[in-house]
Amino acid sequence: MWRVAITIAGLDSGGGAGIHADIKTFAAMGVHGATALTCVTAQNTYEVREAQCLSPQLVRAQIMAVWDDMGIDAGKTGMLGTREIIEEVASVVGKLGFPLVVDPVMVAKSGAPLISEDAVDVLKRRLLPVAKVVTPNKPEAEKLTGMKIASVNDAEKAAEFIHKEYGTEIVVVKGGHLEGGEAIDVVYYRGSFHKFSTPRLESRATHGTGCAFSAAIAAGLAKGLDPLEAIKTAKQFIYTAIKYGVAKGKGHWPVNPTAWVEIPAERWRAYEELRAALEAIRKNAALFAKAIPEVQSNLGYVIDPRYAVDVNDVVAVPGRIVNYMGEARPSGPPAFGASSHTARKILALVGKDPNARSAMNIKYSPELVERARALGYKIAVVDRRKEPEEAKKIEGGSMKWVVGEALSQTGGTAPDIIVDLGDWGKEPQITVVGRTPTEVVEKVLRLLS
Ligand SMILES: Nc1ncnc2c1ncn2[C@@H]1O[C@H](COP(=O)(O)OP(=O)(O)O)[C@@H](O)[C@H]1O
Numbered sequence: 463m464w465r466v467a468i469t470i471a472g473l474d475s476g477g478g479a480g481i482h483a484d485i486k487t488f489a490a491m492g493v494h495g496a497t498a499l500t501c502v503t504a505q506n507t508y509e510v511r512e513a514q515c516l517s518p519q520l521v522r523a524q525i526m527a528v529w530d531d532m533g534i535d536a537g538k539t540g541m542l543g544t545r546e547i548i549e550e551v552a553s554v555v556g557k558l559g560f561p562l563v564v565d566p567v568m569v570a571k572s573g574a575p576l577i578s579e580d581a582v583d584v585l586k587r588r589l590l591p592v593a594k595v596v597t598p599n600k601p602e603a604e605k606l607t608g609m610k611i612a613s614v615n616d617a618e619k620a621a622e623f624i625h626k627e628y629g630t631e632i633v634v635v636k637g638g639h640l641e642g643g644e645a646i647d648v649v650y651y652r653g654s655f656h657k658f659s660t661p662r663l664e665s666r667a668t669h670g671t672g673c674a675f676s677a678a679i680a681a682g683l684a685k686g687l688d689p690l691e692a693i694k695t696a697k698q699f700i701y702t703a704i705k706y707g708v709a710k711g712k713g714h715w716p717v718n719p720t721a722w723v724e725i726p727a728e729r730w731r732a733y734e735e736l737r738a739a740l741e742a743i744r745k746n747a748a749l750f751a752k753a754i755p756e757v758q759s760n761l762g763y764v765i766d767p768r769y770a771v772d773v774n775d776v777v778a779v780p781g782r783i784v785n786y787m788g789e790a791r792p793s794g795p796p797a798f799g800a801s802s803h804t805a806r807k808i809l810a811l812v813g814k815d816p817n818a819r820s821a822m823n824i825k826y827s828p829e830l831v832e833r834a835r836a837l838g839y840k841i842a843v844v845d846r847r848k849e850p851e852e853a854k855k856i857e858g859g860s861m862k863w864v865v866g867e868a869l870s871q872t873g874g875t876a877p878d879i880i881v882d883l884g885d886w887g888k889e890p891q892i893t894v895v896g897r898t899p900t901e902v903v904e905k906v907l908r909l910l911s
């Protein structure tokens with residue numbers, strides 16, 4: 463069943479925070495996202511240049527238009543701008559009664575105020591009593607309580623105070639602005655404290671964290687999750703959104719809420735593409751068998767380089783592709799992290815050329831190199847005997863050296879084949895490179911035909 467979540471928040475023209483972050487989060491969490499826009503900001507990752515708020519009546523009209531048509535399963539507030547808008551939102555939510563998550567946005571990461579001074583009191587006295595959850599960060603919790611927060615213990619005291627003073631059922635004091643190796647969020651719920659923690663990421667992508675986090679909780683509530691379950695999932699969600707943030711802008715980069723669904727989708731796509739390419743090898747098994755070297759072949763494919771971190775993000779064939787009685791055969795179905803050698807080669811390639819996402823090693827022969835030349839393939843030839851000792855000593859260093867050498871011959875973009883002439887105890891080989899495994903297999907087929 464489709465659930466509807468509404469964000470009552472401001473617009474960040476840079477798309478990092480506000481309603482953009484919220485709607486991306488709702489979509490990634492599988493709920494239908496509706497919007498009641500409060501204010502428009504001319505904003506980027508390092509400053510807010512201008513801001514103008516809509517009339518409270520127009521904010522109410524947006525909420526009512528959604529309510530009268532689809533209903534609202536849960537909502538969240540972000541930038542509310544003025545005391546009049548806060549009063550209107552408190553009044554309408556109080557009447558409709560859907561569960562509301564209040565992110566008490568006061569100041570943007572870039573330092574600009576997002577709420578007028580006189581509005582904070584209205585937020586405390588009018589909005590917090592009708593909210594189910596409130597998610598202050600450290601400075602916001604300090605402003606709401608008048609306490610100084612420097613530890614998890616202080617955060618617990620602040621959370622309990624906010625519940626008792628303003629009546630919000632669940633208080634989440636976020637730990638993004640606290641110190642320590644873990645980002646710990648403290649929750650006060652039904653007289654008990656709960657802690658939700660992830661490793662603290664050294665990341666520039668923290669613009670929109672509060673928005674996406676509160677939207678993720680609202681999405682969970684809209685789906686009918688228990689509140690603690692919704693907060694737990696939101697915590698994992700925001701960790702992924704920060705880890706795979708949008709590397710854009712001169713200031714605090716935007717978080718990436720769609721990483722939550724894009725990464726699993728990317729992995730599935732890569733798996734399916736490799737499976738299809740292995741099918742093409744099976745169909746031409748006798749031909750491919752001629753190209754299997756002593757060390758056997760592997761064919762790998764890395765997920766979208768924006769999301770690739772290590773060999774576990776490269777799908778390949780466990781046990782490699784072998785020559786079994788004159789037929790090329792994958793030893794098993796594709797798996798992530800199944801190859802070390804091929805995966806490291808692909809990671810080195812994609813680090814230099816984002817299009818070079820797939821590679822397969824085949825047997826070296828001067829005839830195959832000649833054939834590649836005749837086909838007009840871009841060729842790089844690497845003499846492993848020239849590899850410096852330092853490169854050999856570093857983990858993954860050899861592969862980076864080979865790829866660096868190869869791409870220096872082809873103007874920085876990947877060649878179609880890298881001819882590795884081998885070294886003492888190292889079999890010479892050809893690596894066929896392409897954008898996809900299907901393209902690599904087609905290139906190998908042309909070479910062998
Ligand atoms: N560097 C980080 N690493 C991991 N989690 C973080 C980091 N920064 C913030 N978080 C998490 O992101 C969420 C938003 O927190 P916070 O940044 O404090 O809010 P705000 O954006 O309102 O300032 C919280 O769950 C917090 O623990």
Ligand SMILES: Cc1ncc(COP(=O)(O)OP(=O)(O)O)c(N)n1
Nearest residue numbers: 472479480570571669670671672673
């Ligand atoms: C329009 C708008 N709304 C909210 C914010 C604050 O977003 P937040 O998630 O707290 O992230 P930072 O901006 O603090 O990094 C905003 N900047 N703009």
